[in-house]
Amino acid sequence: MNDFQPMTVLNETATSGRPWLASLVGTNDGNTIALDLTKFVEGVHYDKGTFLQGRNVLKSGLPLGKISASGLYAPYSGPTSEVQTVTVTGTPTGGTYTLTFSGQTTAAIPYNANAGQVKSALEALSNINVGDITVTGGPHPGTAIAVTFVGQYLGEDVAAMTASGAGLTGGTTPGVTIATSTAGGSASASDGTQTLAGFLLEETAFVPGSTKCGGVLLWQGEVYAAKLPVPMDADDVASTTAFIHWR
Template sequence: MNDFQPYSYTDSVTADRPWLASLVGVQDTNTITLDLSKFTAGVHYVAATNPMLQSRNVMKSGIPLGKISASGLYAPYSGPTSEVQTVTVTGTPTGGTYTLTFSGQTTAGIPYNATAAQVKSALEALSNVNVGDVTTAGGPHPGTPVTVTFVGQYLGDDQTQMTASAAGLTGGTSPAVTVTTSTAGGTASASDGTETLAGFLVDAISFNPGSTKAAGALLWHGEVFADKCPTPFDPTDVASTAPGVNIHYR
């Protein structure tokens, strides 16, 4: 099923484009077709609340896009991958703390049974990590590893692997903490053409659940607030753009 009806909304045009630096007119756009199968509910669009009543999914404006080489359709830009490291506590400790060291800075003690949120807070307390520079998942320790994804100022960059000290852990049998790199940062996550930035989705659009394609407008020349786009990316990591694309960042 294809859906080529643009989304109509009651807010002003500018209100829908907080990512666009120049709010006076959008001239440099092309009509494109989106491959809806490549977009993710909750990330790129708000899913219909009741598909049985023919509610429509709403795609966010400002999504960075790439062009799929094989089909000529557009999909989310898949630029450099962010680093993911996994912190694992072994030896079933029953008390104490451990520390993580990132780029020469060492955290305060992290509880042996820390949640993902506690690991995040400990890292964000470092002088070289801002709030929002890491996301965490998994846990709690010691039974379940915690993954640390580097975003914010470290988005899309290769990172030196953190080190850990288990000296403060107690109980259990030879408790230890290891850090491994699950995903190395800095390499493109795709090779289908979407690793090249083509531009940004100008307007929010809506489409029927089950649709496979929808029309949109591509901003290929303009000035963009990268940190206000609905899906995060680091403009300094954009290694290549399509011929003729000239995106200015601010």
């Protein structure tokens, strides 16, 4: 299903619904593009529609790259974010464990913690700020929890966390293991999206189930990297066809 929708760029203020946009420079030169909606992820790149507003909405300011084979645009896949997986073993029935990152150790984390509890424990460390990690999966002990390093650690090969399961009780020799499921570093994509083409200028609605829709690409201008809707480190952008001044 296709959902092409022509868009008109209005003469708005720079921050009207677009806090990532530092000025109106380039907004009148936006290119109309077609987006490959199969590459965008709910909750990350777009907000799901509601009962009253059935269309999903792509977030304004999404960094985009152009897929070489199709000519469609998809999320920019620059330097890879590190993902480390925390697994509680031995089926404990009580107690706590701790995680250590670059010399800083968390407070006690419950044996049956969910993703939110692990996230809060890590963000309480002095070397992890709010927004430096995303945490998914869980709850423990039955399901592993994945910690993705973004924010100041976006695209970096960060130090591996360590864990102590000494406080876990019950089960059979309970413990905690850490595995690096995705190493941070250089871009892993080779389909063209590893090159930054620009940013989605406006929030863009599309019908659920659509595979394509139209949008407007901002390919030149001034951008606040820290205010983009997805974490992005401007210093890590090594390959680009866009003319962006970072603030």
